[in-house]
Amino acid sequence: MDRPPGLSVRLKLTLSYAAVVMLTGALLFAVVWVFLLRYVPDRAVMTPGPFVPNRSDLLRAFAPRAAEAMAFLLVFGFVGGWLLAGRMLAPLTRVTDATRMAANGSLSHRIQLPGPKDEFRELADAFDTMLARLEAHVAEQQRFAANASHELRTPLAITQTLLDVARNDQTRDTGELVERLRVVNSRAIELTEALLLLSRADRRSFTREHVDLSLIAEEVVETLLPLAEKRGLTIGASGEVAPTIGSHALLAQMTTNLVHNGIVHNVGEHGVVWVTTGVDPEAAVLIVENSGEMLGPQLVSTLVEPFQRGTERIRGHHAGVGLGLAIVKSIAQAHDGTLTLTPRPAGGLRVTVRLPKGPARA
Structure with missing residues (x-):
């Protein structure tokens, strides 16, 4: 968008500083002048002692000195204001340079503004955080x-x-x-x-509504029960009401992906999948656990990446496309929730989804 040229912020601040200095000086001289007028008569007084000046004599003596002082204050205000404004705006210049670099495609640059915490430091830190998230998002995309x-x-x-x-x-x-x-x-x-x-x-293009994770868990378990029985697995759902606010379709898909993942990546016959719901003071919690192979923490940390699988890339009828946990992570984040993956000591995986707690409904 083209904009007409205008005064720089530094010049505006300089003019403001100079105006404040001039106004302060003018008020000071006005106070001195009024104070002196109280003790100086309008006309000259003839006394046998020393000469007593009148107001005209005082004006001729005071006005030139006041004018010189005001001129000095004007120069001092401009020079000092220009230097002070430049020092104050130096952090903003670094932020502007970093913004231009980011606009040109360089997201690895950071401002890293030194000094104590103030408004400019908070702005720089927020900008650095935004750049870090953008860089990670672009790399992920x-x-x-x-x-x-x-x-x-x-x-x-x-x-x-x-x-x-x-x-x-x-x-x-x-x-x-x-x-x-x-x-x-x-x-x-x-x-x-x-x-x-x-x-x-x-x-996040979805309509939010009141959702109970416990009901969704029961529906998903009932839907996937034939697949679990076909593989010789035991599957069940338990827990208390877990109200939240979000998309029923997306949360159902999230739960389906977790339960399906627990069924597919299991030990085969005699394996188990547990689905538990609950609440704490701040969140509605959904936990899906499954028996399975031993998983290391390093492998578990990569399972939420797209097209990552914990086992070999089998192409069976129910093997999936490698996006199950990636979709779960995106749905949880879209609902301002968190996803935590933990390997079970006996083998398998424990997945915990925490979503903002919604109001209880009858």
Whole structure:
């Protein structure tokens, strides 16, 4: 946006300082003048003693000295105000330089303003925090875009290969080809839907309503019970009412991803998945635990990254696309909540989601 040129902030502050100094000097001289007038008569007084000046004599003597003093104060106000304004605005210059560097694409620069805490220091620290978050967000988005491109390229490459084989081998069974294409296409659709859901959660474009996590947990457990029984797992939900405010659809998807993740990444037969809800003074809590392989803290810390899996990249019917916990993290953050992953000492994973506590409803 084009703006007409104007006075700099430094010049404005200088003029303000000079005006304050001049006004203070003028008030001081006015007070002195009024004080002197009380003791000086209007006319000269003829006395046998020393000469007593009148007000005209006082004015001729006082006015030139006052004018000289005011001129000095004017120069002092301009010079001192210019230096003082420059010193005061030096931190703002560093913030401006950092902003220009960030606008040119450099997000690694930090202001790191020294000195005690004041308004400029708070501004610089807030700007540094914003740059750090932007840098991390951009890096995450770039990594996510690269992973998504790789994951989407795989089903497309498989589809191209199957079509080339079918074109070169006219005697091949088309039924088998169609079935394989259907499976590959289903995986691509699942991945695309997961990417869209992740994008929706990041934008926070959803309607908030009163939600009970305990009811959502019961619905999800009932829905995924056949899958758990097919794998020989025991699954259950317990706990108290956990009211919060958010999107019922997104929170249901979050819970579904957690429970599905606990079913898929389990020990097989005789494995267990627990879903527990509760509240504390500040949050509604959802906990999903599952038995499974031993997981190290370093591996657990990477599970919320897109396309990361705790086990080998199996491509079974229920293996998922590697976005389950990434979607859970985004949904929790979109609801101003937190996600904590902890390896269980006996093997498996404990996932805790804390969301802002909502009002209790009948």
